[in-house]
Amino acid sequence: MQPSKLLKPELYSAGSGDGDGATARLKGGRCRCGYVFFPMQTYGCERCGSHGDPLTPYELSTNGTLLAEATVHLHADKNRPAPFTIVKVALDDGPVIRTLLADDSARVAPGQRVTGRLVPTTQSESGETVLDHRFSAAS
Structure with a gap:
């Protein structure tokens, strides 16, 4: 049976599919000025300085470079x-994020297309298997 609990539900949600390789959607935000950011917050837009109501939730794709x-x-x-691989990805929707690579043995290089997915991972503290958002090379 595949895990269904998300490791960080405040940052992402499950898309279509389930279990290993399920798609994910990132919980970002958008300002009325058009600026898109991740994660969602209401403290202030980095572009125009607006805060509060002008900043609204905006679901981000997990495709990027x-x-x-x-x-x-x-x-x-x-x-x-260890080992594990940290990646910096420019999402197609705008924000740049850092996260983990799904398969540490996979060869990746700057400029390569990647996509986010949910993969089972074991929490070191509890030993529970949960789904976490990771990137892998786009097919």
């Missing part, structure tokens, strides 16, 4: 298994 990647071989937190 890889800008950079770095593999962590040794983490300061001994409970965090």
Whole structure:
């Protein structure tokens, strides 16, 4: 049975499909000036300074272009298994985000198209398997 609980439901939701490889939607925001950001917040627009009501939830696609990647071989937190790969992605909807690569053994390079998906992962504290948002090379 595949896990259904999301690791960070405040940042993303499940799209179509279920289980390993399920699509995800990022919970971003949009200002009335047109600026799109992630994650959703109401503190203030980085472009025009508006805050509160002009900032509304906006569902973001998880398709984008890889800008950079770095593999962590040794983490300061001994409970965090390494290696893992951190990626910086320019989403098609505008924001640039940093997150993890779904498959650390996959070869990726700046300029490559990537897509986000939900993958099962085990929480180190509880041992529970949950779905987390990760990027992988677009097919």
